Amino acid sequence: MSDLLERLRGRGWRLTAQRRVVAEVLDGDHVHYTADEVHARAAHLLPEISRATVYNTLGELVSLGEIMEVSTDGRAKRYDPNAHHAHQHLVCSQCGTIRDVHPSGDLLAELPPEERFGFQVAAVEVTYRGLCPNCAAG
Amino acid sequence: MSDLLERLRGRGWRLTAQRRVVAEVLDGDHVHYTADEVHARAAHLLPEISRATVYNTLGELVSLGEIMEVSTDGRAKRYDPNAHHAHQHLVCSQCGTIRDVHPSGDLLAELPPEERFGFQVAAVEVTYRGLCPNCAAG
DNA sequence: TCCTACATTGGACTTTGTCTAAGTCAAGAA
DNA sequence: TTCTTGACTTAGACAAAGTCCAATGTAGGA
Numbered sequence: 001m002s003d004l005l006e007r008l009r010g011r012g013w014r015l016t017a018q019r020r021v022v023a024e025v026l027d028g029d030h031v032h033y034t035a036d037e038v039h040a041r042a043a044h045l046l047p048e049i050s051r052a053t054v055y056n057t058l059g060e061l062v063s064l065g066e067i068m069e070v071s072t073d074g075r076a077k078r079y080d081p082n083a084h085h086a087h088q089h090l091v092c093s094q095c096g097t098i099r100d101v102h103p104s105g106d107l108l109a110e111l112p113p114e115e116r117f118g119f120q121v122a123a124v125e126v127t128y129r130g131l132c133p134n135c136a137a138g
Numbered sequence: 139m140s141d142l143l144e145r146l147r148g149r150g151w152r153l154t155a156q157r158r159v160v161a162e163v164l165d166g167d168h169v170h171y172t173a174d175e176v177h178a179r180a181a182h183l184l185p186e187i188s189r190a191t192v193y194n195t196l197g198e199l200v201s202l203g204e205i206m207e208v209s210t211d212g213r214a215k216r217y218d219p220n221a222h223h224a225h226q227h228l229v230c231s232q233c234g235t236i237r238d239v240h241p242s243g244d245l246l247a248e249l250p251p252e253e254r255f256g257f258q259v260a261a262v263e264v265t266y267r268g269l270c271p272n273c274a275a276g
Numbered sequence: 277t278c279c280t281a282c283a284t285t286g287g288a289c290t291t292t293g294t295c296t297a298a299g300t301c302a303a304g305a306a
Numbered sequence: 307t308t309c310t311t312g313a314c315t316t317a318g319a320c321a322a323a324g325t326c327c328a329a330t331g332t333a334g335g336a
Contacts, residue, residue, distance in 0.1 A: 014302055014313060035292080050316050055293065074209035075324095076292060090249070090257055099255055103248040110241040111228070111266055117237055118271035119228055127263045128249055133256035152282060152333055173323080188285050193324065214323060277336100284331070291324080300315070306308090 004066060011064065021045040022057045026067060026081040032098045034076040072098060072127055088125070092132035101128065142204060149202065159183040160195045164205060164219040170236045172214040210236060210265055226263070230270035239266065 004023055009015055025033070025041040033041070039054040058079055061067045068080040072091045078098065087100045088107075107124045142161055147153055163171070163179040171179070177192040196217055199205045206218040210229045216236070225238040226245075245262045 016302075016314065018315070048316085052294080052317080053315055056315085069212065071209060071212035074207065074212075074215045077212050090253075090255065090259070092257065093260070099257075101249060101253045101255075103253070104250055105243070105248045107245075107248070107264070108266075110243045110245070111239060112242055115228075115239045115241070117228065117239075118274075119230065119237075119266075119268045120274050121228070121266050121268035122231070123267045125265045125267070126245070128246075128257075128259050129261045129263070130257045130259035136256075136258050154283065154333075156284070186285085190286080190325080191284055194283080279336085280332100280334100282331105282333085285327105285329085287327095289324105289326075292322085294321075295319085296317105298316085300313105301311105302313085303311100305310080 008064065008066070013060075017046055018042075018049050018053050019057050021049065022054060022061075026061075026079065028081065030082075030100065032070060032078040032080050034078055036076065038079065070098070072096075088127070090128040090130070092135055093129050094131060094135040097132050097134075146202065146204070151198075155184055156180075156187050156191045157195050159187065160192060160199075164199075164217065166219065168220075168238065170208060170216040170218055172216055174214065176217065208236070210234075226265070228266040228268070230273055231267050232269060232273040235270050235272075 005015065005020065008019075008023075013019070021042045022038060024045065025038050035051075035055055035058055038058065039049070039051055042049050042054060058067070062069055062079075066081075066083060068083045070078045070080050070089060072078065072089060073096060080100070082100055087102055090099045090101045091097070103126060107126060108121065111121060111124075143153065143158065146157075146161075151157070159180045160176060162183065163176050173189075173193055173196055176196065177187070177189055180187050180192060196205070200207055200217075204219075204221055206221045208216045208218050208227060210216065210227060211234060218238075220238055225240055228237045228239045229235070241264060245264060246259065249259060249262075
């Protein structure tokens, strides 16, 4: 994650305490927090940090390609720090747990030309849904 | 669509003017309205209809499996009346236009067992993103 | 026709996110 | 080190999308 801060400084990012704690909160591989969760965790490290700054910082990190926005439930967006490796998501329909997964095959190639309606198709997002082991057991 | 109303009555749905106009608005194949758009169009046919009723009715139609919720942009959910035929969505990243598409292959099968983490995977949602012909031309 | 359980209504409320004006501060210049 | 300046942060107002509730209305069976 210090890599991240270095990279961002290299791109002219002014390095503030607020941005540092947001980056720190997002450190870790299998984390998909909402903006509010990021704010709560950041506030634990830096109590005065404001919601607006968290939203701003998340937005910048998305623009810079350092994190990804994921909306799996039509409610709050979640932020996925694992942006440098292509992956898709597996979501528990009951508790909402999210896991990063790697389907086989070329998902983009599965949309035949006659189903593209002249679009220049650039990306594909896949969400698998089902019951996680915990919820299936309960 | 009168089929729909018959089916719902068969399931004990009380048939009110409000529900009738919501169903009427959703009639048509390639329509993906937001709740607000449904409300606006329903109000054109039945001016006193309230937002709460539109939300209630859409929610019931989703539960009954007659329409599908689609959230392609992290903002308002959209409602897809084409719920009886499996399909996925192709979305223009610029103007937001949505088309129903039919990828080849078995998308569910592309998630290998070792990538399922014990989940009972039941469904897969795919969103293709790109520029529609109009936006690509502009 | 009457009854009643189910449906509708409007408005308050919640959640998620955006915007703005005023104040603060990181980092380069001197 | 201190100064300067434009980028950054803040609190709170605002907006969009959706939920909830108590009061009222009504579809459809008896």
